[in-house]
Amino acid sequence: MVLKLYGSPLSTCTRRVAIVLKEKNVPYEFFPVNLATGAHKSPEYLAKQPFGQVPYIEEEDGFQLFESRAIGRYIAVKYAGQGNKVLPDPADxxxxxxxxxxxxxxxxxxxxxxxxxxxxxxxxxxxxxxxxxxxxxxxxxxxxxxxxxxxxxxxxxxxxxxxxxxxxxxxxxxxxxxxxxxxxxxxxxxxxxxxxxxxxxxxxxxxxxxxxxxxxx
Structure with missing residues (x-):
């Protein structure tokens, strides 16, 4: 399964998510969203990210998540057993x-x-x-x-x-x-x-x- 990352390549929040994906060795497919043309404000995009912001992720089963910090936490927990440890032990x-x-x-x-x-x-x-x-x-x-x-x-x-x-x-x-x-x-x-x-x-x-x-x- 390859996670899909929708965002703008140089967006601060998009790269915030990409940092975590790299830390956890999670492969992803990047789908650029053209902010200059207003693609993030299109009805199709707003149906998935109602604030019209980047980024959001989508998994193979259709699960979607937006907000870069929330995505980062989700990735860190889901892939806790691989890559670099970036969250403390939940038992501590x-x-x-x-x-x-x-x-x-x-x-x-x-x-x-x-x-x-x-x-x-x-x-x-x-x-x-x-x-x-x-x-x-x-x-x-x-x-x-x-x-x-x-x-x-x-x-x-x-x-x-x-x-x-x-x-x-x-x-x-x-x-x-x-x-x-x-x-x-x-x-x-x-x-x-x-x-x-x-x-x-x-x-x-x-x-x-x-x-x-x-x-x-």
Whole structure:
């Protein structure tokens, strides 16, 4: 059985799923969705992804799932016995709790700022909404840097956000995080300011899974 991944090759969320598929050695067939022509807003697409967003997956028996983080968790659990371990042992309640804490950190303390910086500086113009607002970018960047100060504290005590083993919570940062430096926000790579954060970032972005999909799912 080959899983089908529907998305845009350079979409941050599509590549987030592709990272997990690579980590778990799950073969997949990629079906590109042309965002430029509005294919994701067609009636046929909306019947499968009612928000008109990418990506979604479909399995051989017709099971479909959207939302990149939900897909990542599903793949990690379904294929727990193969590839790299990216979730804690479900029997270890405290490890699971630490993972959930780390996953919440990414969702609430990183993504809202990194994704909105990317929206202002990249996606806004593409949607015909005008140029980036420098004041908005400055505010978002300032807030993100404050959040990353907390990351530095956490990562000074352990290797990854959930402990000493990599998890989905770390990997979920990669696609938006990789956009920051090219957009002029040197928040993750500056070892002179946040050495533990920089060490962590170099670690997770050096993984073969990201190297395999960084230029397209």
């Amino acid at each position: 309640l405290r490890a699971v709790a630490k993972f959930e804490q780390a996953a919440s950190i990414e969702l609430t303390n990183f993504d809202p700022f990194a994704s909105q910086i990317a929206f202002e500086k990249v996606f806004k113009g593409g949607k015909g909404l005008g140029p980036a607002d420098p004041k908005v970018v400055e505010s978002l960047t300032r807030q993100l840097l404050l959040k990353l100060d907390a990351y530095e504290i956490i990562l000074s005590k352990q290797k990854y956000l959930a402990g000493d083993e990599v998890t989905l919570a770390d990997l979920f940062h990669i696609t938006y995080g990789a956009m920051l430096a090219p957009l002029g926000v040197d928040a993750l790579e500056d070892a002179s300011k946040r050495p533990h954060l920089a060490r962590w970032w170099k670690d997770i972005t050096s993984r073969p899974s990201w190297q395999a999909v960084k230029d397209g799912a």
